[in-house]
């Protein structure tokens with residue numbers, strides 16, 4: 001993962017549940033690209049058509065609550081989302097995202113749709129360059145960074161297995 | 167640095183002298199369990215690793231849709247069987263040898279104080295009743311743990327629940343946890359580890375403590391831990407696999423929240439549809455008729471639960487408009503119930519008795535509710551449509567309330583029919 005990213009904001013509110021991210025009727029595939037075609041289909045019908053590679057999702061508290069479906073972070077990866085910034089995340093969504101390689105940032109940043117965001121993972125600063133405000137966030141724990149850099153838990157596990165000579 | 171039980175276990179398993187809430191650790195797993203539903207995706211991920219599974223640490227238990235209810239579930243169960251064969255897995259418990267996964271894990275001696283156990287099933291938190299850190303994970307994580315024997319964790323904050331005093335007759339561990347969830351809500355312990363203390367908890371049999379830890383997830387908790395005592399050590403004699411070392415919280419450990427309850431003020435409690443936090447005393451719901459009474463599951467399918475229900479059902483008949491289904495959680499529970507004459511009591515009362523399975527608990531098969539039907543159930547979830555049609559209703563209660571309600575055909579506090 002790059003240490004700095006910049007992207008355009010898609011803004012959401014509180015308690016965005018996994019049903020909103022990817023409705024249950026599309027859980028017949030695990031393919032990120034196919035899932036992405038239906039991401040936020042009910043909550044933000046324009047999302048799938050207008051989202052661009054590198055865009056950033058910004059939300060309030062408890063992002064990703066509800067079921068444990070790994071399909072939710074997969075759909076966001078498939079849509080090209082580079083990072084989700086939220087005040088807080090639901091536990092299983094957090095785990096699933098990290099495990100499949102979707103960067104998450106726990107920060108309170110003021111933002112609206114279309115604003116430009118810069119995230120510096122090294123310094124732990126997220127800047128809204130459109131509004132001229134910024135917020136800090138705790139650095140990603142070294143272990144999770146390793147996991148994300150490796151491309152998620154499956155890739156990480158493969159590397160570990162190689163290193164252990166199993 | 168002082169630590170809670172959860173912190174002690176995670177620190178030890180991560181090879182650190184101490185951890186604090188929010189820390190990320192990579193910890194050694196004692197065991198990883200998958201069931202027939204979560205197993206299949208885990209096996210698919212595992213095959214990408216091109217390695218051997220940690221055979222002794224991996225436990226395979228088909229329970230949700232077995233005996234196979236249809237072709238799709240048959241394929242799932244078969245995938246587990248094939249995986250077990252391919253890698254010559256020693257801890258595979260096929261139909262006829264086992265039962266509901268969490269009770270099997272406990273009975274077979276995998277669960278012991280101080281251990282860190284993960285399961286691709288949310289009620290893995292049940293193991294906290296024996297002083298273990300048990301928590302639910304996803305299938306990908308389970309697969310990775312099967313290969314590496316370790317997994318990453320965020321150290322949760324801990325909450326302390328103290329329950330003092332003694333419970334009235336027919337009030338059980340189930341009522342304590344329903345009462346607590348009724349007060350703190352279904353997100354009252356989100357991300358956190360619940361720890362349970364006090365004279366009421368100490369006096370509870372292990373079976374009741376398991377019901378409490380089992381439902382920690384219904385308050386959003388990551389674990390629900392009870393400090394292990396003589397009852398646990400005695401239970402583990404001749405049963406536990408390997409050594410174990412109990413871990414206890416420091417007396418001045420930090421808890422994010424502290425709650426106190428008086429057991430004598432807790433009555434036989436029912437959680438109304440469609441959330442476990444919707445609680446009310448059973449005595450206030452006596453106008454609600456029930457079409458089905460279900461006794462079983464990882465929450466209340468143990469021999470102690472069956473004894474309580476049999477005592478009430480003995481010499482009585484199930485109400486004519488109500489059906490009762492009794493499912494001992496495991497083969498061992500079934501055998502014990504048979505030898506104690508409990509099965510005969512259930513059959514004489516006109517209850518339907520089945521071999522161990524999760525079936526009805528998750529609305530999978532055998533015991534599915536029709537539109538508008540109501541079930542009084544000893545299980546742990548009463549979500550919309552959990553046991554059948556989306557307009558059917560589930561009321562959660564302890565085994566005594568389930569048995570008493572089966573007799574009267576309406577929700578009944580057992581003290582009413584004594």
Ligand code: SF4
Pocket residue numbers: 229230266267268287289463464465523524527528545546
């Ligand atoms: S008995 Fe019910 S709650 Fe327990 S593991 Fe089976 S389906 Fe899940």
